Amino acid sequence: MAEQQTGAAAGKLVIRNIGLMLSGDLARPILDADTIVADKGTIVAVGKAADVDAGGAATVIDAKGTTVAPGLIDSHVHPVFGDWTPRQSQLGWIDSFLNGGVTTMVSAGEVHLPGRPKDVVGVKALAVTAQRAFAGFRPGGVKVLAGAPVIEQGMVEDDFKELAAAGVTLLGEVGLGGVKAGDEAKHMVAWARKYGIQSTIHTGGPSIPGSGLIDRDVVMEADADVIGHINGGHTALPFDQIRDLCADTRRSIEIVHNGNEKAALHALRIARDIGQLERVILGTDSPAGSGVQPLGILRLIAMLAALGDVPAEQAFCLATGNTARQRRLGCGLVEPGRAADFVIMDKAQHSAGRTILDSVRLGDIPGIGMVVIDGVVRVGRSRNTPPATIVPEVVA
Ligand SMILES: [Zn+2]
Structure with a gap:
């Protein structure tokens, strides 16, 4: 044990x-x-x-x-603590993902924590606590890289310096907190990057009541390292905006299970056409309103190989080596x-x-x-x- x-x-x-x-x-x-x-x-x-x-x-x-x-890598999960998620009141969901071949998960923010703090001190304390908790507890052995603070208004450069020094390596989805404007987010994303913290941005329409639209212009201005769920979570941007995000930036193109499948195939096609399939990485974006999918990464691989004209052996790379390289992980x-x-x-x-x-x-x-x-x-x-x-x- x-x-x-x-x-x-x-x-x-x-x-x-x-x-x-x-x-x-x-x-x-x-x-x-x-x-x-x-x-x-x-x-x-x-x-x-x-x-x-x-x-x-x-x-x-x-x-x-x-x-x-x-082992498969899920680039986009929303853990809380332990092997429990309040989002759909499930126990043992990480162990279920292990049975779907997932050996590493990357948190895009512990946003489902009931009563999640929104003040700067609370945001930082939660991030450090989540990082420590998942470093010390690995359900079934699964590596959950967590402690991904969601940026809020009022954060200054020293906050990111302090987070990095405390062991935080990720920013949760930009846009899920109080910072939704590109010109506001870009400073915090740059500070995070300066101290070695990798960032992800929410892309597309609101996920649930209370979250907001993040369109192409905001994604480009904020310039996060990962274009989180480029196929929406679930509501996707217009196809011309998805094309621009693929073709006019160099950031990671993340396709998720709990997104728009037609938009996923569109993003995949653009990435392949411009010869940059190595930027495409896969996640489930779960637990979420759409549920918790233990086989989500395998289902995405099969969907992209079957409908996206990517050879099956390459589709597996999107969920392994690509994610490891784009996210600088020692696995994959x-x-x-x-x-x-x-x-x-x-x-x-x-x-x-x-x-x-x-x-x-x-x-x-x-x-x-x-x-x-x-x-x-x-x-x-x-x-x-x-x-x-x-x-x-x-x-x-
Ligand atoms: Zn999102």
Whole structure:
């Protein structure tokens, strides 16, 4: 239990007999390798069985010819505390996402906290507390990067300096607090950036009564690092504005499950047409009014591959390597030095697809057989996905 909560790293881990290895890297999404070796939670070797040192492992997983990908990253969640969300009165939602292959989550603000403070001292105190709480408690081993303050009027440069010194690395969605004007937000976003705090902005119409419209001009003026839910959360901007945000900025293009799907496909198409697919990252934007989706990232991958004309192996990169690079995370890619976070999958039983990638192209989501975080097996056959045709096994 203690290990699950702290995410303590394991000893040597070998995953062998991998049929398809997805790297998370758009430039080379499929690796010609069948074995991964990790030690103390970090990948140390990736290659053919004959070429890597697989001896002396504490844990050996036989993938039985199935598919290994980096653990999925949800770029946009709204946690509160522990494995509880008041938004839809759910317990255990993070553990449910683990069963959907998600090993890392990035908070876009702990905005659902009942009585969330709006004064500057309270905003800062909540951010530090949330960062500490999720650093110390990892439901099922999932890494929840939280403590993402939502900027309010009256914040000054020293506030961002103080937050950064206290360990805060993220700003919650700009626009969900009292600061909604671009000229006001841009100073705070720049101060945050100066001290190494990455920012995200709400894009599109109001999410719920009380929040507001953030249009193209505000997004461009505020210049946050991540164009949060470019496909709306849920209400999307007009398509010409989405096009401009893709083509006329260099910021991360975040597509979310709880947004407008037509707008998601539009943003994806623009990003591909301008040759900047590496900027596209995926999130669920949950818990939210639309609910809590344990399979949200897998569903987005399947939707974009099936309807967005992105090869399935590239669609997985949007939720892994792209997010890791855009957000400067140490996971998301199968390469030495990265976190040993993996999702082991196979095509779902009775999918019409011939292979797992074929099944995703057809719009099916894969079956998850095992999830590994920091070199530790966290779950076996998923309780939430359709059953995988073949399930990996811990053999030593
Ligand atoms: Zn939002």
